Amino acid sequence: MRGGWAIKTVFIKSAAAYHDYPPPIKCEIALAGRSNAGKSSFLNALASSDIAKTSSMPGKTTLLNFFEVGESYRIVDMPGYGYSARSGDEQRTWRNLVEDYLEQRPILVGVLLIMDVRRDWGQDEIMLCKWLEQLNVPVALIATKIDKLTKNELAKAEQRVRKTSKLKNIFFTSSPKRVGMKAIEEFVYASWVKPNLEKPKSLMEKFD
Ligand code: GTP
Numbered sequence: 001m002r003g004g005w006a007i008k009t010v011f012i013k014s015a016a017a018y019h020d021y022p023p024p025i026k027c028e029i030a031l032a033g034r035s036n037a038g039k040s041s042f043l044n045a046l047a048s049s050d051i052a053k054t055s056s057m058p059g060k061t062t063l064l065n066f067f068e069v070g071e072s073y074r075i076v077d078m079p080g081y082g083y084s085a086r087s088g089d090e091q092r093t094w095r096n097l098v099e100d101y102l103e104q105r106p107i108l109v110g111v112l113l114i115m116d117v118r119r120d121w122g123q124d125e126i127m128l129c130k131w132l133e134q135l136n137v138p139v140a141l142i143a144t145k146i147d148k149l150t151k152n153e154l155a156k157a158e159q160r161v162r163k164t165s166k167l168k169n170i171f172f173t174s175s176p177k178r179v180g181m182k183a184i185e186e187f188v189y190a191s192w193v194k195p196n197l198e199k200p201k202s203l204m205e206k207f208d
């Protein structure tokens with residue numbers, strides 16, 4: 001096991017539409033962000049296992065991929081946005097897939113917004129955060145690929161990301177070096193999962 005620490009993560013299924021989602025019996029955390037930002041790699045680093053497909057070419061993840069993390073929650077690896085080589089139809093399909101999921105999943109308890117640390121906080125990130133605020137879904141930022149920067153560059157990037165995103169919860173990570181994983185898992189569990197452990201059950205009862 002790399003890094004000496006990992007949480008058991010198991011692939012459940014992929015979904016192309018609402019009727020394919022697994023039963024809503026556990027809280028879910030979604031990975032959102034630009035194509036190629038490192039969403040799937042982040043999940044692999046967290047799990048210490050190559051369970052999600054990654055690629056140096058943007059647009060690798062095309063479906064919603066559901067994973068069971070430990071005993072108590074799931075992570076949903078989503079396709080990225082901002083991949084301009086997609087055709088108009090593909091862009092619409094992507095939007096529907098991601099938007100439907102974020103809007104129609106009451107057991108979604110948090111979104112990890114994944115961003116390459118070298119990129120600027122942009123319009124897409126602003127829109128996504130505004131929209132999630134309206135949906136009442138909390139967001140934390142994962143700034144990836146810190147191994148690509150020198151110490152000095154990283155210090156500057158950290159300041160820039162904190163200032164421009166204005167988010168409270170920001171983590172800086174390297175997936176190949178497995179930096180930041182444990183802190184993120186602890187944050188996700190303590191802030192989003194633990195307070196909502198009973199949520200799936202109470203939502204199911206509402207529909208009984
Ligand atoms: P889509 O599925 O297209 O939305 O992309 P994604 O966000 O899932 O990105 P993916 O995990 O496939 O990673 C894209 C590329 O970035 C791959 O070549 C990864 O190896 C690389 N990468 C991801 N995270 C890191 C990191 O922390 N450090 C370095 N050096 N490379 C990374």
Ligand code: MG
Pocket residue numbers: 039040041053054060061077078079080
């Ligand atoms: Mg991916």
